[in-house]
Amino acid sequence: MLTLIRQELYKQLHGKFYIGWGIFILALSLLYGYSANSDSLDPISTIFSNGITFATLALVVFASSILTVDFSQDTVKYLFARQFSRGKILISKLVTIAVMYIYFICVTFVSTEVSALVFSVKGHWHFNDAFLLIGATSLYLFLLLSMVLLISNIFKNSAVATAVGIVFVLVLRTINALIAQFTGNHSWIKFNPLNFLNVNNQLYYGSIIKETTKLTLTQIEVGSIIWGIIFLLITYVIYNRRNV
Numbered sequence: 001m002l003t004l005i006r007q008e009l010y011k012q013l014h015g016k017f018y019i020g021w022g023i024f025i026l027a028l029s030l031l032y033g034y035s036a037n038s039d040s041l042d043p044i045s046t047i048f049s050n051g052i053t054f055a056t057l058a059l060v061v062f063a064s065s066i067l068t069v070d071f072s073q074d075t076v077k078y079l080f081a082r083q084f085s086r087g088k089i090l091i092s093k094l095v096t097i098a099v100m101y102i103y104f105i106c107v108t109f110v111s112t113e114v115s116a117l118v119f120s121v122k123g124h125w126h127f128n129d130a131f132l133l134i135g136a137t138s139l140y141l142f143l144l145l146s147m148v149l150l151i152s153n154i155f156k157n158s159a160v161a162t163a164v165g166i167v168f169v170l171v172l173r174t175i176n177a178l179i180a181q182f183t184g185n186h187s188w189i190k191f192n193p194l195n196f197l198n199v200n201n202q203l204y205y206g207s208i209i210k211e212t213t214k215l216t217l218t219q220i221e222v223g224s225i226i227w228g229i230i231f232l233l234i235t236y237v238i239y240n241r242r243n244v
Contacts, residue, residue, distance in 0.1 A: 001092065004084060004089060004092035005092045005095050007092075008092050008095070009099065012096060012100065017062060018103055021054075021055075021061075021062075021104070022103075022107045025055060025058070025104070025107050025108060025111050026110075028050065028051070028054055028111075029047050029050070029111035029112055029114070029115040030115050030118065030119075032047045033112075033115030033121055034119055036119070036121050042123060042126070043116075043121045043123045044112065044116055044121060044123045044124060044125055044126070045123075045126055047111075047115050047121070048112045048130055049133060051107075051111055052105075052108055052133060052134070052137055053169075055105065055107070055108050056137065056141060056144075056169060057166060058104055059097065059100065059101055059141055059145060060144065060148055060162060060165035060166055061162050061165075062097065062100055063145045063148045063149055063152075064148050064149075064151075064159075064162040064165060065152070065161075066093050066097065066149075067090075067149060067152055067239065068152050068153075068156060068161075071156065086236075086239055086240045087236060090235070094232075101138075101141065132204060133200075133204060135203065136199065136203035137200050139199045139200065139224050139225070140199050140200035140224070142224065142225065143196055143224045143225075143227055143228040143231075144197060146228040146231035146232045146235070147165070147168070147193070147231050148162075148164070148165040149231070149232070149235045150231045150232075150234055150235045150238070151164050153235050153238045153239055154238060156242075168194075168197060175194055175197075179192070179194065187214070190213060190214040190215055193227040195215070196213075196220055196224040196227055197224075198213050199223075199224040202217060203220075203221070
């Protein structure tokens, strides 16, 4: 298992993905920092929150290709030749995604601080809010990325998974509106996985989002974990049966 994890991390270090997106997040943080003092009552939080949003997009792009790249480059034959189980290969990739997530969180913290210093942004860190946002985003990404991994595995195409993942990130409000139209007459619809993608907003904003989801905080937290596990299990079943 450790060998697989080291190999995955080695590939990422040489793939430069983390550098490109890291620079992108820094550049956007500087852009927000430039206008933060005039556009926001809480500029530090605004810069950090925007950084987390783009870190989320980076993780969607990253996760959408982590399974398909081995098949497209035929490196999966090398993995199977060494008799690694597909379950362990999948777990190593999940660990790599988690490491990349921690990296992007660190980049966002550093980028926010750099932006604040460069442009003398007024304000200070609200670490309770920052870590609440990280916790909420973590639950959200657990569910979202499990869906992205499943889609990439079904279609054997990272572009489709990336597109779907980004659509979920950008048009969730529209999806919520559609769900809300049916929830009033059919309460069971609130338990569909798309509704649980609101977990980060409900954790962060509370009762305002509860009116949309019709779920308690406990329900949406536990439900997002359960749906995430279900999607990962389905992903494993499909991945385990894929032909080389």
